[in-house]
Amino acid sequence: MVTCLGDAARAVLTTAAPMDKVRLTRAHAAAWAEGRLSPDVPVMPPDRPARPDRPELLLPRDMPKRGRGGNAQNRVALLHALAHIELNAIDLAWDLVSRFAGAGLPKGFTDDWVRVADDEARHFQMLEERLNALGASYGDLPAHDGLWQAATETAHDLAARLAVVPMVLEARGLDVTPDTVRRLRAFGDDDSADLLQTIHDEEIHHVAAGRRWFNHLCAQRGVEPVALWQELVTRHFRGGLKRPFNTESRTLAGFGPEYYEPITPVLPPRPARPPVDRQPETR
Structure with a gap:
């Protein structure tokens, strides 16, 4: 017991x-x-959690690309990745x-x-x-084995764990989910869209908890939260921050752009396509 x-x-x-x-x-x-x-x-927790025999776990680079269309196969792949x-x-x-x-x-x-x-x-x-x-x-599809890397990388320091897991990984979920919900509704899959909307709304509270306890630790240590967060993310998160940000949902979590904007690369604008030089037709 x-x-x-x-x-x-x-x-x-x-x-x-x-x-x-x-x-x-x-x-x-x-x-x-x-x-x-x-x-x-x-006792301390195990270094790595137990995993079932399926799905097959692959390196992120070896994962098959998911389609973005609305067919059942693509939607299953999306939901499987989220699961x-x-x-x-x-x-x-x-x-x-x-x-x-x-x-x-x-x-x-x-x-x-x-x-x-x-x-x-x-x-x-x-x-x-x-x-x-x-x-x-x-378990029906392969899955990537990179998610536990964040736990291993931050096992030594609670501030690093909070900086990377809720305040980077879960915040990224807030960024990408609204577009996914819109696409699912456009495909007529309101059941999946409603499910993802519920997850998104509840994940706001997870990001908020991460930010709240990160700031609590900073107050205990007498350090400035934004500067420490940027230092820890730069040191421990290898993926790099990606735009676009869901600033509205992040702000609801108390996680303002002063944290992440200064250390996110600004993507260069896409070059304009050169005009097509159409030669007059000759007969």
Whole structure:
């Protein structure tokens, strides 16, 4: 029987089957909210979470390109990729809790990140059910193995973890989801669009939690948040920040452009196409 937070986190992280991971997360999150788990974290989390035999995990460069059309195959590929992100997000939340919750932080920190884990589990379940409705399931397609890199890179420092995971990776989800929702509605797939809109709206709170606790740490350390965030992202995030930004949703999360704009490359304008030199037709 699981009685403490650390054992709850470890149970999730060492469970390979995705829906078992979801079930455990939801049960342990409810137990924490109801005061049935102690805050003890007796052991460190595993370096890498358990994963099922499927999907096949590939390097990002080896992943097949997804089409952007509205056929069922392309929509399944999109939803499968998002389900893979949410599965990793479950483990990222529990790793953060078990690795850092005992570092002199208030209970509100743990409350927030257990709630995030619960949200991510629900998101994965929603996506899996939508895949099932389209005749597919998680594991049917390959997935890339680069998502856990952020956890490994920032395992030594909570500020780095918050800077990279919620404030870069989850914020990127806020940037790209609205366009995806619009495309799905244009294809007539309102069920998938509604699902992604729900995920987007809830992820705003995840980015807000990251920004809030990052600033809390900065206040403890006596450092300026924007400058430290830029330093940590430059050092620990290899992908580089990408435009366009969903400034509206980021601002709702309390994450203003003063953080990310100064360290984002400005893309050069596309050169104008030269006029076509059409020679007069000769007969």
